Amino acid sequence: MQKEKSTYFPSIENIKQAAGTIKKVSAVTPLSPSLRLSNYYNGNILLKREDLQQVRSYKIRGAYNKISSLSKYEAKNGVVCASAGNHAQGVALSCKLLQIKGTIFMPAPTPNQKVEQVKMFGGDSVDIILEGDTFDDAYHLAKAECEQLHKTFIHPFNDKKVIEGQATIALEILEQANQPIDYVFVAVGGGGLAAGLSTVFKQLSPKTKIIGVEPEGAPSMTTSIKNNKNTTLTNIEKFVDGAAVKRVGDLTFPICKQNLFDMITVPEGKICQTILDLYNKDAIVVEPAGALSISALDFYTEKLKGKNVVCVVSGSNNDITRTSEIKERALLYGKLKHYFIVKFPQRAGALKEFVVDILGNNDDITYFQYAKKTNRENGSAVVGIQLKSSSDLEPLITKMKQHNFYGDYLNDKPDLFQFLV
Secondary structure, X not given: OOOOOOOOOOOHHHHHHHHHHHOOOOOOOOEEEOHHHHHHHOOEEEEEEHHHOOOOEOHHHHXXXXXXXXXXHHHHHOEEEEOOOHHHHHHHHXXXXXXXXXXXXXXXXXXXXXXXXXXXXXHHHEEEEEOOOOHXXXXXHHHHHHHHXXXXXXXXXXXXXXXHHHHHHHHHHHHHOOOOOOEEEEEOOOOHHHHHHHHHHHXXXXXXXXXXXXXXXXXXXXXXXXXXXXXXXXXXXXXXXXXOOOOOOOOHHHHHHHHOOEEEEEOHHHHHHHHHHHHHHHOOOOOOHHHHHHHHHHHHHHHHOOOEEEEEEOEOOOOHHHHHHHHHHHHHHOOOEEEEEEEEEOOOOHHHHHHHXXXXXXXXXXXXXEOOOOOOOEEEEEEEEEOOOHHHHHHHHHHHHHOOOEEEEOOOOHHHHHHHO
16 A cells, blocks of 8 residues: 555654653563463463553553653643543653643543542642543543643644654564564554554564454444544443544554554453453453453454464553443353343242242342332342353243243343343
8 A cells, every 4th residue: 555645654763762762761561471371372472561561551651752852842831631541640650750740631520549540640740630521521621721821732642752652662572572473462542552563563573463452332443444534433332441532543543544454343341351361360450451452362363373472461550440340241241141120920939939940050140129019910120140151041031931030131122221230
């Protein structure tokens, strides 16, 4: 494909310059072999552990490289960003280290844990403004402040210096790997990391295939590449908050369109199962976006045999209060958690009959909401049941119908599911 003259592609020279700029603040994170994943996929699976950065994500690279490049006038006026997560922490630490005043807009519902992290990294160098209900609200407020006070906006991905900072990860991977790399799996949100990383590999290791990975509920890059133009999505699932954007960068889109070998979308429930597996089996804590690259391996299982594969683990800022939701989503994805409307006869012993005669030996009731009616023969309850095996579902439904307990199945009715459960 011919490059358009107007399209920006980061140069290796500028990326190497960025590597020199950020070396004081950005750790050279390990490229660690995963014995468990290597055995499972019959390949050599390596994890680039950006979750071990000081701010627990790669975002410090781009933020520091950008803020370091400001003129004296720009530095004096200060910087502004909008973020509810990793970018805010990267900007905050950069402001503190470079002694530049920063203002960080965060949506009002941002969990206090994230707000405290930004305060810790930024100290007196940053002011945090909690306004608006969504990231888009915070973004527009931040841009308005920049225009009114002539401050510099630090974009999380659609900026040349940010892209070049993120690209330094690729230089490290190539220096650390002691063999040619066949595949690199990388999370795609706005596309800054994927754009920078893929550019380095295209020039220095052109045989390496770069696979971009998005959450299924926010396929902005996938949609844009399919449409052959940068496309804004109307609605997105925000669960994978570190990689859920309605529109990718106008700078990053053409780079990713040309450089990425493939784009994969991964269901949010599968991402949750990866988070649990990494924690339980490897003692690695990741956020949803940090699990994206590893979650995508199943879509390439046959192609990974005997190959050298790198997964970029992009971050570990996971809020512990989300654990129950992560478990729930994983069980639903694995078809092990099912919700029903169950019709109970209005007589004593009906619940006991349901437990003894309907449920299997390994079935467990995890949710039960019921109000007894005095003017009906049957009373309905919303019941959540966890199975040991997904194959147990059909026998369970069959028994419920045979004994007249079956009312409805809620898992495949999202509107009703969200209203009742």
